[in-house]
Amino acid sequence: MTYVVIENCIKCKYMDCVEVCPVDCFYAGENMLVIHPDECIDCGVCEPECPAEAIVPDSDERAAEWLEINRTYAAQWPNITRKGEPPPDADEWNGKPGKKALFSPNPATG
Ligand code: SF4
Ligand code: SF4
Numbered sequence: 487m488t489y490v491v492i493e494n495c496i497k498c499k500y501m502d503c504v505e506v507c508p509v510d511c512f513y514a515g516e517n518m519l520v521i522h523p524d525e526c527i528d529c530g531v532c533e534p535e536c537p538a539e540a541i542v543p544d545s546d547e548r549a550a551e552w553l554e555i556n557r558t559y560a561a562q563w564p565n566i567t568r569k570g571e572p573p574p575d576a577d578e579w580n581g582k583p584g585k586k587a588l589f590s591p592n593p594a595t596g
Contacts, residue, residue, distance in 0.1 A: 488523035489533060490549040490556050493586050495519055495540035497579035501569040503532040503541060513563040514594035522560035523553065538580050555589075563593045 491503075495518040503519065504512040511525035512532075521532075521541070533541045542549050579585065 487528040488526040488544050488553075488556075489521055489528065489530065489541050490523070490544050490546075490552050491518065491520050492540050492542055492548050492552045494538045494581060495536075496585040496588055497573065497582075498538040498540065498576045500537050500572045500576060501566070502535045502537060504566050505569050506531045506535050507567075510565060510567045511560070512566050513560045514566040515559055515563050516590035516592040516594055517588065518590075519566065520556040520559045520563065523557050525560075559591065566594070 491512075497517050501519070504510075508529060508531065509525055509527055511522045512519050513522060523544075528543070530543070533543070535541075544553055573579075
């Protein structure tokens with residue numbers, strides 16, 4: 487079992503989630519975060535912290551298409567444990583449909 491970051495994280499990146507994770511298993515891409523499925527201890531603490539409701543357990547049907555993306559990019563992107571500055575337009579993107587097309591495979595910089 488693991489929790490999975492899904493589509494609505496894209497371009498939101500509030501990063502409230504990373505501060506609460508007891509095992510520091512979030513990894514940062516250019517425009518979203520992912521959870522390492524083998525490191526997540528399934529505690530669920532991060533789920534209610536996400537203002538974009540972009541974290542779900544893998545038993546949620548919305549997790550299916552994102553689980554492998556979380557696994558793949560957690561192995562490539564840098565670990566993140568401290569909340570950074572969210573993008574200024576994060577609120578505008580919260581809840582917008584069709585954001586998967588905007589997913590960036592690039593790691594976070596800075
Ligand atoms: S709080 Fe939610 S939207 Fe923000 S980075 Fe974490 S998972 Fe993504
Ligand atoms: S469920 Fe717990 S261990 Fe897994 S990512 Fe969230 S806070 Fe971290």
